[in-house]
Amino acid sequence: MRFPGWLRPTMFLFSLLVLWDLAVRAHKGLLIPGPLAVLAGIGELLQHGLLLKYVVASLFRVTWGFLLACVTAIPLGLALGWYRRGEMALNPISQIFRPISPLAWIPIAILWFGVGDLSSIFLIFVGCFFPLLLTAVSAVHTIPAVYINAGRNFGLSSAAFVARVLYPAVMPQLLVGMRITLGIAWLVVVAAEMIAVNSGLGFLIVDARNAGNRYDLVIAGMLVIGVIGLLLDLAMQSLEQMKSFRWRSSED
């Protein structure tokens, strides 16, 4: 008997929810609530308009930080990928900055931007900059030499070459890197909001716990974070399908 594709995962999730509920009922007095309480929590947040407000705040910061990182890191990365010497110069420095958690920049962010939107956007920017830079560099390196040679053969000016050969050739790989980096941005914004800002989904989690151990809201917040993160990822994937479908290499 053929089941629809979504049936088994849904049943699996459902059975997990049931186990969760049973576990909570078995341990009275545990701070962690059951799934129904969490659902009620989501309802409560929606009712007070808080959920929408916080989701918008988080998305706003992610969008700005991510876009700023794209417009700085990608052109720089493409240039570095092309000019070996530039890459040689900046590679060691990037390699040292890359493993520094964006959150470690919080003291500097607060110093330069105070507590608020700007500093969280800065943190997201820092978190996205290096991954995007490295993706762009790597994308240029993996352009097949035939495309470059063909572009040179047709006597294109530098500007025309970049626009008509380099850019389309790196696009598929760039989009994949951007999707991964968007995921990173989403992780950073939540963490940043837990420490350095007063609104947003991360703040919701911290606030719910501090102001009365409302763990139903804590977990509600976590679920919303997960779902929105997943939606962002799917949105980027459909963008990838759309744009890079035609740009994928003609391999048999």
Next chain:
Amino acid sequence: MSQPKRPRVWEKVFWPVVAAALLLCLWHCGVQWSGTKIFPFPLSVEKGITELMRKHVLWADIGDSLRRVAIGYSVAALTGIPIGLCLGWFPAANQVVNPLLQILRPISPIAWIPVAIVFFGVGDPAAIFLVFLASFFPIVVACVAGVSSVPVIYRRAGRNFGLSDFALLRKIVFPAALPQILIGLRIALGVAWLVVVAGEMIAVDSGLGYLVIDSRNSGKRYDLVVAAMLLIGLIGLALDVAFRRLERVKSVRWGFRDAT
């Protein structure tokens, strides 16, 4: 548009040094020109590093951070690799479990802190749990991808030689998937390092992350803040380089040489 001439060997050292020197100059001038009383000069940071090294605390902090990474990461690898291999081997199982993973994955490990504190209390175990969470997903994803990307012809060849399922997994699929699994492990290590630092800023009172936030909170010692950041970067880089050396070990090299 012509290609620039091939760079020489000495240039590999020359240009980074030039870039670093330039950056330090800009930093120094920036601080001087802005007249800030708080943001440190490069030299103050260097002094800060030596100060940290003299105070024994630094080595304890580094040790704590590394220890948490080691434990959390190992547990993630020991659980994640078998789970990932199974999910990759049984696409039906993957189909069932995947949606759950896809929802849990975008939740920042930091967001798990309140839950972690309930189960583990404030302190080391909570931080280790965060590292475990952060490393777990990349490892599982890489294992699934690794197994599914083993070419069908390898599996067929194995069956042709009469291998049982388990032997097939052990002798053919696992080695074939190994390059990708290793890449996933390396990425997971990087993520673990990022998360341990972040986690230490909130949930514990030792470690490099804690050092960063404490230096600021107790006396606005931004020279120590930046010093700690640089150390974090250097150690993270060292971990990555060490792992890449491991990847080069002969028995695994074939996978990367073949890769197009």
Next chain:
Amino acid sequence: MSAAHSAGTATTNRHKLRANQLGIVYERDGERIAALEDINLDIKDGEFVCVVGPSGCGKSTLLNVMGGFLSPTRGSVTIDGEPVTGPDQRRILVFQERGVFPWLTVEGNIGFGLSKLSRAERQQRIAHYVQLVRLQGFEHTYPSDLSGGMRQRLQVARALAVNPDILFLDEPFGALDSITRVIMRGELLRIWQTERRTIVFVTHDIDEAVQLADRVVVLSSRPAKIQKVLPIDVSHPRNISSPRYLELRDELLKQIGLAYEI
């Protein structure tokens, strides 16, 4: 070179391309490897020259030097008297695979070098070359939906559209199955006879060389020197069972050192 030419050989006696004491030496792992040595070659306008030789002997390197993608270590290449210093629209290289841009349609690819023309002119040229290579109906198709043979035809169309003086083809049919290869040879000859250009065609396939070329240049193994230049004095269409054809073919096989009995 025999005076018994007929239709299918050079239209004038002007030298189109001249390679003078060409040599390429490159370094790998600290060792200096000579790829080409003392190549002297004169190619006439409108001629179809094939370059053959054992695998890895440097045929592609020679092509890349002539096209201006590599600089020779010694000697020079001149085209129409002008020294070759870099890639140029007047001499287009057709590659073995992955040469067409996957992000452009057939039309987009053929029109790639035509940005300086007016819209009407460009459309006209594209239509002309789509027809010439028999890709009508596929103007809006992407390369990923074309067969290997069609992609190579597209590459040739793209190359011809900019009206180059010389066409360099680097084993263009090497990635195709043998039936398609035979068809493509016919197509190339038909196109060449319709729009005459100078062609330098690298191949490792002896039959291909004898079927297509006016002259065949045989390169030795590395360091590659010109071992022999064999004129093919058979007029098109060439009967591949004619005695003269077989004679020339055997001569080539002997030159390369291959037996002609298996």
